[in-house]
Every structure is written in C-alpha cells, then in structure tokens.
Amino acid sequence: SKTSPRYPAARYHLGVLLVGRKQARTGVRRFREALAAATTANNQSVAQLARLALARLAFEVGSYRAAAHFYRSVPRRSRHFVQAQYELAWTQVMSERYRAALGTLHGLHAPFYRHRLLRDALVLEAATYLNLCRYKAARRALKRFDRRTSPAVARIRRVLDRKPTPAQLSAALLRLAARQPSPLPRLALRALVADVGVYRSHRTLRQLQSERRRGMAKLTGAVRKAVLGELGRREQAFRQRFGLEIRRRLRDLLVQLDTVKVKADEIGLEVELAEKGQLEARRRALAAGRRLKRRARGRLVRLRIRPGQQAWPFEGEYWLDEIGAYRSRLRNACPKRPSKGATRR
DSSP states (O other), rough: OSSSSSSHHHHHHHHHHHHTOHHHHHHHHHHHHHHHHHHHOOHHHHHHHHHHHHHHHHHTTTTTHHHHHHHTTTTTSSTTTHHHHHHHHHHHHHTTTTHHHHHHHHHSSSGGTTTOTTTTHHHHHHHHHHHHHHHHHHHHHHHHHHHHHHHHHHHHHHHTTTTHHHHHHHHHHHHHTTTTSSOOHHHHHHHHHHHHHHHHHHHHHHHHHHHHHHHHHHHHHHHHHHHHHHHHHHHHHHHHHHHHHHHHHHHHHHHHHHHHHHHHHHHHHHHHHHHHHHHHHHHHHHHHOOOOOOOOOOBBBBOOOTTOOOOOOOSSSSOGTTTOOOOOOOOOOOOOOOTTOOOOO
C-alpha cells in the first residue's frame, strides 16, 4: 500500500518487470510513481534508481532532452553518479551536443573516479572529436585508450593462457587489492570488484572464515568437530567458487575490451579517411586555381552562462562540486555546407 515504507521500492520493481515484458509505457508510469513516493519518503536509493530507469527509457526512444534531464538529476554524491554522467555523455553525443559531451567526459577523468572502469569513455571522446573534425585530438584520445588497455589485455591473456587454478587466481586478485606484485593488471581490479558474482562469493568466503574462527574459539567436544568440519567443507567450496568467478569475469572483460578495440579501430579508420578527404579537397582546390580559405580566427567559442552560474577556466584541479558542469569551448572545425537556398556564382 501507499502507506508502506516499501511502497517506493515495490513501484520501482514493478516498473522493471513491466519493461521486461515490453510494456514500457506502463513501466514509465510505475517509475514515475516510484520517484514521487521515494522523494516524499526521502528514500534516495530508490529515487536515484528510478531516475536512471526513466533516463534510459527516454534515451531508447530518442527523447534525449528528457534523458539528459533525468541523468543530471542524479546527485554528485550518489554511487550511481559516475554511470549517470557516462550515459549522459552518450546522450549528448547522440543529440549532437558535442561541446557538452566533451565537458561531461572531462569530468569523468577526475581522480575521484579512478576506481571506475569506463571501458569506452576515451573511444567516445575520440568519436566526439571526429564529429567536430578535430582529427589530432581524436588521434590523441585513441592513443590514450591504447596505452591504457593494450598492455592490460596482454597481461590478462597471459594469465589465462597459463590455465591457473582457482586458488592461484584468488591469490593474484588479493595481492592486487593489497597493492602487492601481481600478474593481473590494475585495470582488472576495477572490473573484478564491481562484479556481483565475484563480490558475493568473496563476501560468503569471508563470512565462513569468520564463523570458523569463532567456532574454534568458542566450541568444544563433538559439536566443535562437527561444526568446524562442515564449515571447512563449505569454505573450501566457496574458495573454489571465488576463483571460478574471477576467471569468468576476466574472460568477459577480454571480450568487452576486444569489442571496444574494434570500435576504436573503426574510428581510427574514419579519422584517417576524413584527413585524406580533407587533403584531397585542398589539392583539388589548388589545382583549380581557387584560393584556400583561411581558418577562422579564434578556436574557442563563448559559453552561454545561465543565471546562478559563473565561467571559470579549468586550471588542472578538479573539485567535486564542479563535476557535471564542465563545458568545452572548442569550435566546430568542420567545413560549412552551403545552405539549400544559397546560389553559387
């Protein structure tokens, strides 16, 4: 009922079920009810999930303005904020708001979010520069992506090719988490700690170890032997499961990174073709005796400042209250196309 403290969560889960049954419109109404009820009850967890759900549904149907509104409504201190900003960048690219997208991606480079694995953020940044005809910047973004991922992918492949046991994988991850020498790269840690299967198996393993220590300290006699024996068998089973979950996640990560690498290669090819097309157009113009137009002076545009805002140039420091408010001032470098009503002389 509406008076129950579980009402907002119930509305949200009902919306999830309806969307899963291809009833998106009804699902949107349930998500809106969940958001309203959660806001009234000050249930921030459900409210943020409802905002994300509404944003994603709006994105799916091409309503990018509505999607951007809900993504921006996720507060900065929410654990969903980074994901919301990342998806907001996609929304801004799809709606051709490239300067806003570059500002959003710039905020995601802040040191606050180093622990998050945003696999194709740099590839999306390169695609944005490509749409602005900023080919050098696009190449730089692709090079940064390659420097970050290629060595990590090679190390993960070497580890899996050796066919390590679950115990060896567990030990490698724990050494990595303790900042000790490990065959796994740092990038793998970000992916593993965020995986639900890895987290649950590790949490259960730690719980069994704790119960076993308590049993050794508190129990005696036949009960002690029986309980410790059962806990030992369960601990061994979950130790095995923990290692298997690590292997499964590493394999999935390789597939995902390979997919992103294909996208990066495609964008790199598009950049190369665009540069060649630009050079060819200049060659033809020179061959025809036409004077080449000089690039417009001033590579930056003036930002529109809303009431209550202030323009402040980035000076190398990130502040948490500025994340989400960055904007790029780069001018679109693409050649202007003649309007349909224009006539040539």
